[in-house]
Amino acid sequence: MLSFILQRTGVMILTAICLTFVVFFLTNLEPNLEKLAKEQANNRMTDEQVASWLEKNGYRRPVLVRYGEWLGGVVVGDFGHSTVFDTEVGPLVAKRLGYTGKLMFWVMIVMVPSALVVGILAGMREGSITDRSMSSVSILSTATPEYVSGVIFISVFATSFGGLKWFKASAASATNGITFENFTLPVLTMALYGMGYIARMTRASMAEVMTAQYIRTARLKGVSFRTIVIKHALRNALIAPFTVIMLQFPWLLTGVVIVESLFNYKGFGWTMVEAANNNDIELLLSCSIVAVVVVLATQLISDIGYVYLNPRIRVR
Amino acid sequence: MEPLGLTGIVSGILLQLLPVFVCLIIVIGLSIMFKKNLSLYGRLFDSTIGFIGFTIIAFWIVTALLANWIAPFDPSANSVTMSWAVPGAIEPKAETPYFLGGDKLGRDVFSRVIYGSQTVLAIAPAATLFAFMMGIVLGLPAGFIGGWRDTTLSFLANLVLAFPVILLFFLLVTPEIAKESLFSIGGIGFTLPQSIAMVLFLFPIIFMLVLFTSRFSTQPQKMWLYLLVTTVVGFWIYFGLVFDVDPVGFWSGLMDPNMLNIFVSVVFVNSPTVFRIVRGVTMDIKTRDYVAAAQTRGETSWYIMLWEILPNARGPLIVDFCLRIGYVTILLGTLGFFGLGVSSESADWGLTISDNRQTFLLAGVASKAHTIIAALTPALALMSLVLGLNLLADGLREQSLKD
Numbered sequence: 108m109l110s111f112i113l114q115r116t117g118v119m120i121l122t123a124i125c126l127t128f129v130v131f132f133l134t135n136l137e138p139n140l141e142k143l144a145k146e147q148a149n150n151r152m153t154d155e156q157v158a159s160w161l162e163k164n165g166y167r168r169p170v171l172v173r174y175g176e177w178l179g180g181v182v183v184g185d186f187g188h189s190t191v192f193d194t195e196v197g198p199l200v201a202k203r204l205g206y207t208g209k210l211m212f213w214v215m216i217v218m219v220p221s222a223l224v225v226g227i228l229a230g231m232r233e234g235s236i237t238d239r240s241m242s243s244v245s246i247l248s249t250a251t252p253e254y255v256s257g258v259i260f261i262s263v264f265a266t267s268f269g270g271l272k273w274f275k276a277s278a279a280s281a282t283n284g285i286t287f288e289n290f291t292l293p294v295l296t297m298a299l300y301g302m303g304y305i306a307r308m309t310r311a312s313m314a315e316v317m318t319a320q321y322i323r324t325a326r327l328k329g330v331s332f333r334t335i336v337i338k339h340a341l342r343n344a345l346i347a348p349f350t351v352i353m354l355q356f357p358w359l360l361t362g363v364v365i366v367e368s369l370f371n372y373k374g375f376g377w378t379m380v381e382a383a384n385n386n387d388i389e390l391l392l393s394c395s396i397v398a399v400v401v402v403l404a405t406q407l408i409s410d411i412g413y414v415y416l417n418p419r420i421r422v423r
Numbered sequence: 424m425e426p427l428g429l430t431g432i433v434s435g436i437l438l439q440l441l442p443v444f445v446c447l448i449i450v451i452g453l454s455i456m457f458k459k460n461l462s463l464y465g466r467l468f469d470s471t472i473g474f475i476g477f478t479i480i481a482f483w484i485v486t487a488l489l490a491n492w493i494a495p496f497d498p499s500a501n502s503v504t505m506s507w508a509v510p511g512a513i514e515p516k517a518e519t520p521y522f523l524g525g526d527k528l529g530r531d532v533f534s535r536v537i538y539g540s541q542t543v544l545a546i547a548p549a550a551t552l553f554a555f556m557m558g559i560v561l562g563l564p565a566g567f568i569g570g571w572r573d574t575t576l577s578f579l580a581n582l583v584l585a586f587p588v589i590l591l592f593f594l595l596v597t598p599e600i601a602k603e604s605l606f607s608i609g610g611i612g613f614t615l616p617q618s619i620a621m622v623l624f625l626f627p628i629i630f631m632l633v634l635f636t637s638r639f640s641t642q643p644q645k646m647w648l649y650l651l652v653t654t655v656v657g658f659w660i661y662f663g664l665v666f667d668v669d670p671v672g673f674w675s676g677l678m679d680p681n682m683l684n685i686f687v688s689v690v691f692v693n694s695p696t697v698f699r700i701v702r703g704v705t706m707d708i709k710t711r712d713y714v715a716a717a718q719t720r721g722e723t724s725w726y727i728m729l730w731e732i733l734p735n736a737r738g739p740l741i742v743d744f745c746l747r748i749g750y751v752t753i754l755l756g757t758l759g760f761f762g763l764g765v766s767s768e769s770a771d772w773g774l775t776i777s778d779n780r781q782t783f784l785l786a787g788v789a790s791k792a793h794t795i796i797a798a799l800t801p802a803l804a805l806m807s808l809v810l811g812l813n814l815l816a817d818g819l820r821e822q823s824l825k826d
Binding site: 125399 | 581582584585586587588589590593594595597599600602605615749753756757760761773776777780795798799802803805806809810812813814817
């Protein structure tokens with residue numbers, strides 16, 4: 108098991124190096140550098156001024172040398188300097204990730220249980236009316252991206268158009284303290300899109316388990332339907348959704364960016380948008396490291412968790 | 424003039440959409456009449472879900488095709504007097520109502536939603552098709568032959584999959600990158616999207632060429648004819664789309680630099696997933712008896728992959744194709760939402776949602792509650808299209824499992 112984890116960590120580091128180099132290359136393309144120079148110095152610079160600014164600030168040295176310098180800094184824990192926020196990248200990203208962590212925590216609390224309940228209710232009696240209606244709900248939720256459901260929620264719950272002014276359309280104040288009023292809509296918006304997919308996977312897995320021999324045996328023995336579902340089916344049916352939930356994390360990253368811009372919540376996604384809009388090279392590199400680690404770490408956890416949940420599978 | 428009431432608006436919109444409904448009824452009627460001869464497509468009409476999904480998608484396709492006749496106004500025509508007009512307000516010059524009101528610049532919301540369907544329905548299926556061609560050409564050998572090819576390709580696929588999609592779009596889909604040339608050969612500059620497109624767009628041609636070579640290698644005459652036709656037509660389209668040069672001028676202007684940029688990025692992020700699906704299905708199917716039989720007959724690897732394995736993998740691939748168009752639609756909406764790669768004039772749904780949402784939240788406009796309709800309508804349009812695609816995929820899955 109240990110060598111398995113070590114091997115995966117090695118792959119993770121290799122991937123992170125490849126990806127950050129791609130990001131570095133893209134951010135150092137001529138138009139992007141020009142954008143950076145204009146944002147940093149003066150918006151109305153002439154081409155010559157841009158060129159001399161870039162020369163003066165060391166952006167003209169070979170790309171590989173500068174990438175090497177950045178990489179050397181990362182190894183000793185120095186993630187560089189953010190041009191747009193004018194601070195150290197490390198503490199900045201950590202702080203913003205903390206805000207996003209809060210959002211994710213509440214999203215998970217809302218999304219996972221509701222998705223599992225919908226999936227199990229739909230899958231335990233395949234083809235019934237409950238199944239049909241629950242499946243329709245989950246299809247509808249997968250068809251509603253965050254920027255659609257967000258606008259709908261805002262119009263219904265936060266404006267005079269829907270008449271219900273229950274919540275706020277902006278979560279900007281949530282960085283100071285979460286309240287029911289400013290955090291409900293972002294959490295709901297994000298949870299809704301991911302919910303449908305998990306619910307559909309749970310349904311499929313539950314429906315498959317319900318046709319298994321041991322369920323039929325239990326039924327023939329006269330065990331009540333309730334006990335069958337809770338004691339026999341549930342545990343086996345939850346293996347597949349576990350993997351799906353873990354693999355859902357990377358997906359949530361795009362969602363985080365959309366929801367945080369939509370509700371003006373200044374977390375990690377919002378920071379990434381700011382960094383990209385202003386071509387903040389070192390901040391973008393750190394953002395991509397975070398993204399890679401999130402994607403690959405969740406893959407690793409889901410693989411390991413799968414082994415523990417399903418004793419039929421063994422890691423070599 | 425007095426604005427129309429609710430009944431006036433609803434009946435007006437329905438009347439405006441009448442040509443669409445007529446076309447829909449004809450298409451569905453004909454399909455049901457001949458459904459026995461239409462295999463999987465015909466059986467789609469047996470499942471309620473598939474039927475509903477098909478109807479929604481057909482509605483949007485017909486709407487996009489007939490947009491010029493349906494939309495009462497030019498989608499980018501500004502009008503000072505109609506800024507934030509209420510739904511049903513009458514435009515003084517044309518004396519036709521703005522059924523869903525006007526936006527900030529006084530453009531007709533209804534017409535913009537109708538025209539917005541054109542961009543989505545032009546790019547999404549085409550980009551998905553390209554991603555599939557690429558995924559198939561690379562995924563089949565990775566799954567069938569395995570070895571170092573599989574290891575390399577899988578690592579590359581995982582690399583792209585680990586990349587945060589949204590970051591890639593922010594870096595790649597900016598108008599400046601589409602203009603600046605990355606390198607030049609013989610004095611002709613190539614931009615970054617063009618250089619990626621040069622590689623990506625080769626895959627459909629390779630796919631067709633290998634397809635015909637492996638099938639007709641015993642009938643050289645037929646093979647060379649097919650190869651010649653594919654090469655000529657393929658490279659005509661290739662040069663037209665990638666470099667905007669083609670002698671007839673049919674393709675020119677279809678792909679402006681921004682469009683190419685979006686297209687390339689969307690194909691790029693979608694092909695690894697298709698690759699993984701194709702690879703997985705291939706590894707499953709290659710152990711079947713008919714593959715062993717073909718190998719014993721002495722067929723080439725590519726023949727087995729393209730003419731034995733691929734047709735038998737069509738079930739999951741067709742289903743994923745529909746789902747993926749839906750996903751690409753969402754992705755295009757996301758791009759528009761962040762204003763990436765679309766001009767501010769365009770009627771793109773994502774862009775319209777974002778624009779109107781922002782102005783709506785400003786204090787001055789918030790008192791006019793109806794203005795949210797301008798953001799709500801494209802949102803609902805996009806949602807219904809994706810919903811239709813998901814339902815269609817479910818219907819197809821249901822029907823293809825019945826075999």
